[in-house]
Amino acid sequence: MVICALQASTRPDGFMSLDRDDVIKIAHLARLELSEQELDVYTQSLSRILGLIEQMNAVDTTGIVPMAHPRDVSLRLREDSITETDQREKYQAIAPAVEAGLYLVPRVIE
Amino acid sequence: MAWETVIGLEVHVQLLTKSKIFSGASIRYGAEPNTQACIIDLAMPGVLPVMNKEAARMAVKFGLAVGAEINHRSIFARKNYFYPDLPKGYQISQYELPIVGKGSLTIAVNDKEKVIGITRAHLEEDAGKSLHEDFHGMTGIDLNRAGTPLLEIVSEPDMRSAQEAVAYLKKLHELVRYLEICDGNMQEGSFRCDANVSVRPKGQKEFGTRAELKNINSFRFIEKAIEYEVERQIDVIESGGQVVQETRLYDSVKDVTRSMRSKEEANDYRYFPDPDLPPMELDQSFIEAVARSLPELPDAKRRRFINDYQLSDYDAGVLTASREMAQYFETVVSESGVEAKIAANWVAGELLAYLNKDAVDIKDSPVTAGMLSGLLKRIKDNTISGKIAKDVLDAMWKGEGDADVIIDKKGLKQITDSASIEPIIDEVLANSPSQVAQYKAGQEKLFGYFVGQVMKASKGKANPAQVNQILKKKLGA
Structure with missing residues (x-):
């Protein structure tokens, strides 16, 4: 699924691989700060994962319903009732900054 | 060159549940900040979402009402992006398998019907609100809205003008209120619209590059925003430029749209199935139960009003604009016993004028259906004339009591006794x-003058039919 974030390239041997720019982009989307050295490590290990996926892609899955969840269960539905009470004071006691009932965060500019 | 406009709409409908889609916190509007944001809404570690059955029911209700395929198995996915009013770092939505598949809605513009395709409708959670007023250089976050259930209804790019887009939105707005799955309050954000707008040379098959207009909160602004955007795109192309795919915001004060996000942060949501939520499976009996709960839909009601009550298209449209209005009308017809056409004139004409003048919703009307019926009964049994009835309605609107009380108090009872009418006529003729x-001498049109004088002399209380009859007799002699 990570694949949709990338313009992954296909190598001559048929395997998809990632370059450093791809990894920088994914890391940014996930708000992860990676060092130069980590970038190399992740570029290699993520490419290996793509290689594994390539291997799986080779299997003929015609007629098989894609699996959305590893456990063969369906979603439990609850009745529509209000079961939560106001616990704002407790939750805000551990927040770094609050004012007028609001959680404060570094300024967001649209 | 002749240009063609292409519009597709995405509407976010806030579902009228009591609690949130994945938590038991209330979704009531207007509460103190963060008093309705529980640990699930705050995305504390270790919490798990549990799906609200009512939200699923409402989505199915909508799907059935637009003749859509209902997916017995649908999947929740994570839509990943970072924004402070989305504490999890992802929004739970539906991507590959939404609950509602293809359906359609029929609109009418200038008396021409057109079917607009609905691509899909999926369930998702709303985000919180960011308050950008200055809190010492910081942004305030209210998470009360986080987790409120939304149904996102996506149309096909089937609309070809701003008028068609507005007609579709109004139809959808009416429908979700009929279904009682949304209160339709646009000011409070219960019904929000994003419009995908593009232009192409007339006759061209391929779509042009589209711009997305975000969160426009009134029908009028949607029309203006689309019209502005169409003009802008045509200008760009005709002056040799290219339309950029981007999100634009409508500024209602300046009546322009302006670019909101740069392309650099192109939407890259990396959807994947949410491991916290296994597939939602709805069995046939669930869907059938929802089908049985469907009310009479607006189009069917309109047809019935035209056929059963012999109303005009226009009156039927006005009287079925909301379920409450239709209910009011039908109560008046059955309680008053007057002809449907007369009841329609009073409800869609006189009463509606008062409602509009004072901006009152019909469900809060100070003149209830029972009270209006009481008034119409008095016209029917000749206690008062139609003209006097308007004065009585005015008094009822002002809270002076029901029709009988007002007629009695103000002495408005119609004079139907010939012995009382005759002297008035005699006096008018003598004068x-x-x-x-x-x-x-043959000036027969003066008859109307005598009727007018008699009505005036009787303060409008003389029965007009009797006045006519007696006058004719006396003048003919």
Whole structure:
């Protein structure tokens, strides 16, 4: 699924691989700060994962319903009732900054 | 060159549940900040979402009402992006398998019907609100809205003008209120619209590059925003430029749209199935139960009003604009016993004028359906004339009581006894010798003058039919 974030390239041997720019982009989307050295490590290990996926892609899955969840269960539905009470004071006691009932965060500019 | 506009709409409908889609916190509007944001809404570690059955029911209700395929198995996915009013770092939505598949809605513009395709409708959670007023250089976050259930209804790019887009939105707005799955309050954000707008040379098959207009909160602004955007795109292309795919915001004060996000942060949501939520499976009996709960839909009601009550298209449209209005009308017809056409005139004409003037919703009308019925009964049994009835309605609107109380208190009862009408007529005739002479000389249109004088002398209380009859007799003699 990570694949949709990338313009992954296909190598001559048929395997998809990632370059450093791809990894920088994914890391940014996930708000992860990676060092130069980590970038190399992740570029290699993520490419290996793509290689594994390539291997799986080779299997003929015609007629098989894609699996959305590893456990063969369906979603439990609850009745529509209000079961939560106001616990704002407790939750805000551990927040770094609050004012007028609001959680404060570094300024967001649209 | 002739240009064609192409519009597709995405509407976010806030579902009228009591609690949130994945938590038991209330979704009531207007609460103190963060008093309705529980640990699930705050995305504390270790919490798990549990799906609200009512939200699923409402989504299915909508799907059935637009003749859509209902997916017995649908999947929740994570839509990943970072924004402070989305504490999890992802929004739970549906991507590959939404609950509602393809359906359609029929609109009418200038009396021409057109079917607009609905691509899909999926369930998702709303985000919180960011308050950008200055809190010492910081942004305030209210998470009360986080987790409120939304149904996102996506149309096909089937609309070709701003008018069609507005007609579709109004139809959808009416429908979700009929279904009682949304209160339709656009000011409070219960019904929000994003419009994908593009232009192409007339006759071209391929779509042009589209711009997305975000969160426009009134029908009027949607129309203006689309019209502005169409003009802008045509200008760009005709002056040799290219339309950029981007999100634009409508500024209602300046009546322009402006670019909101740069392309650099192109939407890259990396959807994947949410491991916290296994597939939602709805069995046939669930869907059938929802089908049985469907009310009569607006189009069917309109047809029935035209056929059963012999109303005009226009009156039927006005009287079925909301379920409450239709209910009010039908109560008046059955309680008053007057002809449907007369009841329609009073409800869609007189009463609606008062409602509009004072901006009152019909469900809060100070003149209830029972009260209006009481008034119409008094016209029917000749206690008062239609003209006097308007004064009584005015008094009822001002809270002076029901029709009988007002008629009695103000002495408005119609004079139907000939012995009382005759002296009034005699006096009018005695005071107008020249008109009588002219009438007798053949000026028959003066008859209306005598009727008017008699009505005036009786303060509108004389029964007009009787006045006519007695006058004719006396003048004919």
